[in-house]
Amino acid sequence: MPIYEYSCKKCESKFELLRHFSDAAEVTCPKCGGVEVEKVLSSFSCGGSSGGYGAMGCAPSVSS
Ligand SMILES: [Zn+2]
Structure with missing residues (x-):
């Protein structure tokens, strides 16, 4: 089951x-409801340009 990270605006x-x-x-x-x-998108944005998350969390073993 995938875990998604959300950010409240x-x-x-x-x-x-x-x-x-x-x-x-x-x-x-x-x-706040x-x-x-x-x-x-954190762990899935490996190498992407859409995140400020460093390459530290860039693990290839992400599966479902
Ligand atoms: Zn909130």
């Missing part, structure tokens, strides 16, 4: 959620 806190691929339920911030959250 309201309080700017980050949290992780276990999500099914088919889970379309709304994600809410556990801290805000619904304006955006998915943060």
